[in-house]
Amino acid sequence: MSEFISYLESHWDDLLELGIAHALVVAVSVAIATVIGVALGIATYRTERPRELVLAITGFFLTIPSLALFGLLISPLGLGWPPVAVALVMYALLPIVRNTVVGLREVDPAIVESAQGMGMGRARRLLRIELPLAWPVIMTGMRVSTVIVVGIAAIGAYVNGPGLGEDIFRGLRRIGNPETALNLVLGGLLGIVVLAILFDLVYVLLSRLTTSRGIR
Amino acid sequence: MTIKIRLENLTKRFPGEREPAVDSLSMEIPEGEIVILVGPSGCGKTTTMKLINRLIEPTSGRIFLEDEDVTKVDPDGLRRRIGYVIQQIGLFPHMTIYENIATVPKLLGWNRAQISARVDELLTTIGMDPATYRSRYPKELSGGQRQRVGVARAMSADPDVMLMDEPFGAIDPITRDRLQNEFLRIQSEIKKTIVFVTHDIDEAIKMGDRIAILRDHSHIAQYDTPEAILVDPADDFVAEFIGRGAGLKRLNLSRVNDIEMSECATVQAGADRDEVRRALGETDRCVLVLDEQRRPRRWVNADHLELVGGRSLTEIGLPADAVVRPYSTLSDTLNEMLVADYATAIVVGDDGVYQGVIDIDTINEAVRGMRAAERSRLADRLGEGG
Ligand SMILES: Nc1ncnc2c1ncn2[C@@H]1O[C@H](COP(=O)(O)OP(=O)(O)OP(=O)(O)O)[C@@H](O)[C@H]1O
Ligand SMILES: [Mg+2]
Numbered sequence A: 001m002s003e004f005i006s007y008l009e010s011h012w013d014d015l016l017e018l019g020i021a022h023a024l025v026v027a028v029s030v031a032i033a034t035v036i037g038v039a040l041g042i043a044t045y046r047t048e049r050p051r052e053l054v055l056a057i058t059g060f061f062l063t064i065p066s067l068a069l070f071g072l073l074i075s076p077l078g079l080g081w082p083p084v085a086v087a088l089v090m091y092a093l094l095p096i097v098r099n100t101v102v103g104l105r106e107v108d109p110a111i112v113e114s115a116q117g118m119g120m121g122r123a124r125r126l127l128r129i130e131l132p133l134a135w136p137v138i139m140t141g142m143r144v145s146t147v148i149v150v151g152i153a154a155i156g157a158y159v160n161g162p163g164l165g166e167d168i169f170r171g172l173r174r175i176g177n178p179e180t181a182l183n184l185v186l187g188g189l190l191g192i193v194v195l196a197i198l199f200d201l202v203y204v205l206l207s208r209l210t211t212s213r214g215i216r
Numbered sequence B: 001m002t003i004k005i006r007l008e009n010l011t012k013r014f015p016g017e018r019e020p021a022v023d024s025l026s027m028e029i030p031e032g033e034i035v036i037l038v039g040p041s042g043c044g045k046t047t048t049m050k051l052i053n054r055l056i057e058p059t060s061g062r063i064f065l066e067d068e069d070v071t072k073v074d075p076d077g078l079r080r081r082i083g084y085v086i087q088q089i090g091l092f093p094h095m096t097i098y099e100n101i102a103t104v105p106k107l108l109g110w111n112r113a114q115i116s117a118r119v120d121e122l123l124t125t126i127g128m129d130p131a132t133y134r135s136r137y138p139k140e141l142s143g144g145q146r147q148r149v150g151v152a153r154a155m156s157a158d159p160d161v162m163l164m165d166e167p168f169g170a171i172d173p174i175t176r177d178r179l180q181n182e183f184l185r186i187q188s189e190i191k192k193t194i195v196f197v198t199h200d201i202d203e204a205i206k207m208g209d210r211i212a213i214l215r216d217h218s219h220i221a222q223y224d225t226p227e228a229i230l231v232d233p234a235d236d237f238v239a240e241f242i243g244r245g246a247g248l249k250r251l252n253l254s255r256v257n258d259i260e261m262s263e264c265a266t267v268q269a270g271a272d273r274d275e276v277r278r279a280l281g282e283t284d285r286c287v288l289v290l291d292e293q294r295r296p297r298r299w300v301n302a303d304h305l306e307l308v309g310g311r312s313l314t315e316i317g318l319p320a321d322a323v324v325r326p327y328s329t330l331s332d333t334l335n336e337m338l339v340a341d342y343a344t345a346i347v348v349g350d351d352g353v354y355q356g357v358i359d360i361d362t363i364n365e366a367v368r369g370m371r372a373a374e375r376s377r378l379a380d381r382l383g384e385g386g
Helices: A002-044 A048-063 A066-077 A081-106 A109-117 A122-159 A165-173 A178-210 B045-052 B075-080 B097-107 B112-125 B143-155 B173-190 B201-207 B226-231 B236-242 B246-250 B273-281 B302-307 B330-339 B360-385
Strands: B003-012 B022-030 B034-038 B060-065 B082-085 B161-165 B193-198 B210-215 B219-224 B266-268 B286-290 B296-301 B344-348 B354-359
Touching: A002 A048, A002 A081, A002 A122, A002 A165, A002 A178, A048 A081, A066 A081, A066 A122, A081 A122, A109 A122, A122 A165, A122 A178, A165 A178, B003 B045, B003 B193, B022 B045, B022 B193, B022 B219, B034 B045, B034 B201, B045 B161, B045 B193, B075 B082, B082 B143, B097 B112, B097 B143, B112 B143, B143 B161, B143 B173, B173 B201, B193 B201, B201 B226, B201 B246, B210 B226, B210 B236, B219 B226, B219 B236, B226 B236, B226 B246, B266 B273, B273 B286, B273 B302, B286 B354, B296 B302, B296 B344, B330 B344, B330 B354, B330 B360, B354 B360
Parallel strands: B034 B193, B034 B210, B082 B161, B161 B193, B266 B286
Antiparallel strands: B003 B022, B003 B060, B210 B219, B286 B296, B344 B354
16 A cells, blocks of 8 residues: 555656546547537437437447447547547447437426517527526536546557556556556556546536526 | 407417317407407417417418518517517526516617616516516516516517416416506506406406407407406306306406595594594594504594593504505405405505595495496497397
């Protein structure tokens, strides 16, 4: 235990650097997934068939084992950031699409109708009424996606992706020196746990800031 | 009489339904009047109302607003000209009261100062202090307040026409009554053309200048003034819908300021016994004790004076609690009288200042007068017909 602590003391700057890269790839992926996912949700929440199709496809993404997906993406996208980001976006989609659809469908029809009755057009209604009301639910989807993706991102190191996975994989490979190997793996895992907690804090803050007091 | 809204053979058949929800409805709505659509649940009231602002597109037929055919114009533009209160109020929960009321003025491109002034004006009109309520959210209001904000929001851009679908629906009878009176007071100043839906015939009689009683498919059973409908229901359906007690209902049609008030003897709260006796001397009954602001406090008669020697006038006698306003209906007035200790209703102004009294004889007189007037009007009409 004390050795792990001294390992952390001597390697914290490496860990910090990897942690930042990890956070970055997660944040970028979830942001892209949010744009795509919310757009898909908006496009399909009112029509049953397309909605079921989109949910089935994004659901299917989530069932692909991550190692297999990363491996498959090497040939079109090469190594490093691109395959990792693409895979993470694919994994992040389902919770966001699903919650967008649920959030929009849960908006009280009477409220939408009164907006329409006052002369708000379709786009304005969506932007000013429906999305703000669905927003807390969409945020929850983003939060779930983030938790999923923080873990999976570590496996991105398999295709030379950025982040804490690098330490974990190095540790797992260096079977010969169990001491260092264990420290590397533990250090990476600790970093991921801390990141997950930090992301959650950010979400709490973000939802405070972006959700109207009237619906909290 | 100018016609504001004209519906011509308006029909709505929902996809997949065998029977039309609204079947060839033709109707004229005069400018500046409250027209009530009333009828049993499911008869098509809400559908009819939504056809007027084209929230529901008609299957056939035409809608005219001041001679302009609006059946095919841009619906969003049309809706900004028509105030609309939906059955479930539908305030935007994520917006403040200010933002809710400002919705249509913003859509119409008013500037900030105009909007702000308008919102404050409306909040004041509906009796809600702007400073207190502007930045509240709907969930921070009571049901009655929400209902009022719903009405204010519909009035925000000062539309000539307002559609109100059971605007005072889900609230307790006392608040409801207050909101109705308040709304009638506002309407007497703004004189909008209002289509008002309710399924409550009493509300229809109280609020309507004209009532359309609808049966299924929005077929008009009778479209006339409340008086005419009460005196002369067109058929059994209408008669049954009005229900028993049409005579009592007529008391809902007249207000205190429609009839002659009487005076009663009054004294100031600080008056001495002799003064009271002198006042009593003029009458064999009671005197009304008023405070410095001339607000009624107690009824006092000779016996009270004898019994309780030294106490002040505001502590003896009977409480003066049957208090009505000039715009209270005779039905409310009668009700007050029946539950009060002393069977006379006291009329006060909005400031609470004593104006006069009404007793049972006054009401009796008024009803007799009303009946005579209606009979002669009816005779006239039958005369024209034959
Ligand atoms: N979107 C719709 N699709 C199919 N039928 C409908 C639709 N909306 C209303 N209806 C039917 O049209 C008829 C009239 O409905 P409407 O809502 O106008 O009644 P209403 O008089 O307002 O009743 P209530 O007093 O209960 O509000 C009903 O039979 C209803 O089932
Ligand atoms: Mg209805």
